[in-house]
Amino acid sequence: MSSDPWGRVDETGTVYVRTADGEQVVGSWQAGSPEEALAYFERKYEGLVVEIGLLEKRVKTTDLSTKDAQVAIDHIREQVDAHHAVGDLQALRDRLDKLVATVESRREERKQQRAKQSDEARKAKEDLVTEAEQLAQSDQWRAAGERLRSLVDTWKGLPRLDRKSDDELWHRFSHARSAFSKRRKAHFAQLDAQREEARRTKERLVSEAEALSGSSDWGPTAARYRELMAEWKAAGRAQREHEDDLWNRFRGAQDVFFAARSSVFAERDAEQTENLKLKEELAEEAEKLLPIGDLKAARAAFRSINERWEAIGHVPRDARPKVEGRMHAVERAMQESEETEWRRTNPEARARAAGLTGQLQAAVDKLRTQIDQARAQGNSAKADKLERELEGRQALLDQALKGLQEFGG
Template identity: 90%
Template sequence: MSSDPWGRVDETGTVYVRTAEGEKVVGSWQAGTPEEALAYFERKYEGLVVEIGLLERRVKTTDLSAKDAQTAIDHLRQQVDEHHAVGDLEALGRRLDALVETVEKRREERRAQRARQSDEARKAKEALVAEAEELAQSEQWRAAGERLRGLVDTWKGLPRLDRKSDDELWHRFSHARSAFSKRRKAHFASLDAQREEARQVKERLVAEAESLSGSTEWGPTAARYRDLMAQWKAAGRAQREAEDDLWNRFRGAQDVFFAARGEAFAERDAEQTENLKLKEELAEEAEKLVPVTDLKAARAAFRAINERWEAIGHVPRDARPKVEGRMHAVERALQESEESEWRRTNPEARARAEGLTGQLQAAVDKLREQIDAARSAGNNAKADKLAKELEGRQALLDQALKGLEEFGG
């Protein structure tokens, strides 16, 4: 019989292993010596030690799933429990128990990690849904549309939740996207209708602008072009291609008209500048008639100058008041000379002036006599009162005498 600390072989070739519960039959060995039998079963024990060691390292250093790890543990435990090896089987069992605890701890950690990831995914998806529902009300069509597409990509990168929660959140997310798409489609449909209406309005404006491009009624046509431009701005924008083409036609028609008007105004300005030069020469000629020495000759000369003036035509507007003012000044001088001559030669006016002068002279003489009488009588108060009255009558008399002089004395 052969034995070691963990097993023995009896005389019949039966191999035993020692355990805390007593000896257990390992197997039967008939092919050799008892030592060879123990060595064989001891090698099987070492094999279990190696397998358990490898499993321990896999559990600690790899992402071996808890399920696969438990399957491997169960397989090894079965081999240990079947006592087909000689060695410290209780020690192997304890190592397997420790592995079970390690696997269970990792299972709990992964379960907690999945719970955290699920909670984070839920919060992330709820945030995506909230943002999508807010964007659904936006009118920033391009930016909001691009952002919603980005949210879809983000959603796809997140883990799935439980079916019910994931479906509910996806339904809200999808509904928000659909609502935005529906509003955007309606907006652009309305915009297309507005642009088509604007195109029709601008077609009419272009047609009228082109019909006016050859007009020579500069003022009314320019005013009408301003009206057309105001209507153009109020019409809104047409489709891009139509807008550019219509604007080029509209602007081209205006350019034709205003270029023609510019040429006409340039010719007119040149003509009016020459007219101004001629009228300044006539104004200078007229001013030589003042002061008037021969009214009849001066009037005839001014009439001839004025006829030439009227034949010349318009001058630049900003120069008109000055040059016309010079002619008006000469005309007023002639009128004043005529009025003076008329007063001087009018017999009725002369008679009225002489009569008024005589009356005033008589009144002055009478007042002087009354003043002398009052002072002789010692009535100085009355004399002073009459003296003030005399001052007023004397002033009127002086004016009348001056007027009488204009009639030749």
């Protein structure tokens, strides 16, 4: 017979383990000595100790599920309860009970963690839905579209909620994306229609611009090109594949016209510059006729200068007023000399001037007599009034005498 603190082997080879409820049969051993029997069943106990230790480590350090942990605990507990090992079985039960409590605690922690994650996932998805619904109204098509695609990727990375909540939020999210896609599709369809209309308009403008490129009606054609340019800008952009080609044709037609006009204008400007030089020389020649002495000779000379002037073409517009003003000044001086000569040599005019002078002289003499009479009578007021009238008549008389002198009177 052999024994230790936790078990014994009787003379029949039966192995017992000591427990709080008394001895329990472990098994029968006939193959060797009692010591070997105890050692065998003690090794089985050590095996259970190791198995429990490994399970405790797995529970603490891995994501072992509660269900799998409980199955493993129950399996070990069955072996302990079967009393097929020699050792402190109650200590094993205590460790298993403590492990059950640990598993339950971790299960509750995980439950709370899942609830927290679920709340966070719900909040995150609600935020995604809110942003998606806001983006659905955006006209920033590229940026909003890229952001919505990014939100989908974010959504896929979030945990699922309960089916009802997840489906409701996904429905709103998907509806917002669909609404944006529908608006964007309608916008670009309208844009395509506008660009097609712009293409047709610009085709017409190009055709007219090309037809005008050979015109030599410079002013009206240049004005029409300005109108065509305004219409071009108002038409909007055509499709990208057409816009550049249409613009190159439109601009090319204008370039042909304006290059031709510039060439003609350059020749015209050179000619007009030469004309200006000739007219300035004639204006200088005409100014040498002043002051006029011999009217007849001056008139003949001016007529010759004017004939040569008329034979010369246009001058630059900005120089025209100055050079023509010089000729007009000579012409006015010539006309004034002619008028003076005419008045001097016209008998009828001289007679009218002499008659007027005589009438004014008689009126002045009469007023002086009346003034003397008023003074003599002591009527100063009447005399003052007559003197004011005399001043006016005397001024007219002086002017008439000056005119009469022009006739040689």
